[in-house]
Amino acid sequence: xxxxxxxxxxxxxxxxxxxxxxxxxxxxxxxxxxxxxxxxxxxxxxxxxxxxxxxxxxxxxxxxxxxxxxxxxxxxxxxxxxxxxxxxxxxxxxxxxxxxxxxxxxxxxxxxxxxxxxxxxxxxxxxxxxxxxxxxxxxxxxxxxxxxxxxxxxxxxxxxxxxxxxxxx
Amino acid sequence: xxxxxxxxxxxxxxxxxxxxxxxxxxxxxxxxxxxxxxxxxxxxxxxxxxxxxxxxxxxxxxxxxxxxxxxxxxxxxxxxxxxxxxxxxxxxxxxxxxxxxxxxxxxxxxxxxxxxxxxxxxxxxxxxxxxxxxxxxxxxxxxxxxxxx
Numbered sequence: 001x002x003x004x005x006x007x008x009x010x011x012x013x014x015x016x017x018x019x020x021x022x023x024x025x026x027x028x029x030x031x032x033x034x035x036x037x038x039x040x041x042x043x044x045x046x047x048x049x050x051x052x053x054x055x056x057x058x059x060x061x062x063x064x065x066x067x068x069x070x071x072x073x074x075x076x077x078x079x080x081x082x083x084x085x086x087x088x089x090x091x092x093x094x095x096x097x098x099x100x101x102x103x104x105x106x107x108x109x110x111x112x113x114x115x116x117x118x119x120x121x122x123x124x125x126x127x128x129x130x131x132x133x134x135x136x137x138x139x140x141x142x143x144x145x146x147x148x149x150x151x152x153x154x155x156x157x158x159x160x161x162x163x164x165x166x167x168x169x
Numbered sequence: 170x171x172x173x174x175x176x177x178x179x180x181x182x183x184x185x186x187x188x189x190x191x192x193x194x195x196x197x198x199x200x201x202x203x204x205x206x207x208x209x210x211x212x213x214x215x216x217x218x219x220x221x222x223x224x225x226x227x228x229x230x231x232x233x234x235x236x237x238x239x240x241x242x243x244x245x246x247x248x249x250x251x252x253x254x255x256x257x258x259x260x261x262x263x264x265x266x267x268x269x270x271x272x273x274x275x276x277x278x279x280x281x282x283x284x285x286x287x288x289x290x291x292x293x294x295x296x297x298x299x300x301x302x303x304x305x306x307x308x309x310x311x312x313x314x315x316x317x318x
């Protein structure tokens with residue numbers, strides 16, 4: 001098998017993973033396709049060293065995440081990393097309020113759309129937490145935010161998801 | 170974390186991946202091909218050798234010319250602007266005279282003993298940096314992919 005064919009197989013194996021991660025981080029499928037292309041170009045430049053690595057999937061995820069975060073911070077005027085909530089942990093409890101009737105999060109299509117509808121500053125930490133299994137501390141370090149703000153944004157993201165799922169739009 | 174939040178977290182983790190557009194793979198390969206088509210390392214060997222020789226020749230010529238110019242200006246710093254201004258003044262052209270004065274300022278500054286060596290060093294460093302960056306950024310597996318090995 002040629003090296004070019006090797007690289008095409010590599011793209012075939014990982015394109016859904018890379019595209020999904022980019023689409024969830026960016027909330028925009030056209031931009032996700034651009035970022036996925038950039039991620040694979042970086043992979044191509046390092047293909048000799050990563051092609052036999054058992055961690056190439058993780059490497060590709062890290063590259064995609066960094067590209068998407070850079071893209072958000074550089075190219076989106078509306079991107080705000082932090083919520084505007086006061087920087088204290090008590091705010092999270094204050095937001096919680098009484099238990100509401102829980103909507104069913106089983107509808108995958110609706111959940112995906114709801115995720116994309118979230119504002120960047122809520123969706124990004126939520127995706128990093130739930131899909132990439134990063135801890136609050138790791139997310140805070142990656143985004144350059146405080147721990148309290150990351151917790152607040154994730155909490156607010158979940159609440160926003162709940163509201164979107166409740167209205168079913 | 171409430172039960173609903175836990176359920177939501179589990180459900181998010183179990184969300185199936187999105188399907189990448191069918192155009193993704195061909196677009197990536199097209200961009201790779203476009204990059205390699207114009208890259209220096211993709212040139213024919215003769216063209217690469219000629220470009221290296223040309224670069225070395227140009228660097229040598231610049232170095233030689235700069236050293237000659239520096240020594241000439243240091244030997245007779247006032248000769249050049251005086252002659253140039255005289256020619257311009259004889260043309261009775263105010264704009265040309267102004268240009269001549271500007272040239273005189275530039276040439277006078279070239280007469281500074283350290284300026285030419287510093288400029289030359291800067292040019293050589295910039296040229297070297299571009300050359301080595303090209304070499305360093307060359308993907309290691311590229312040749313195999315291009316040749317379909």
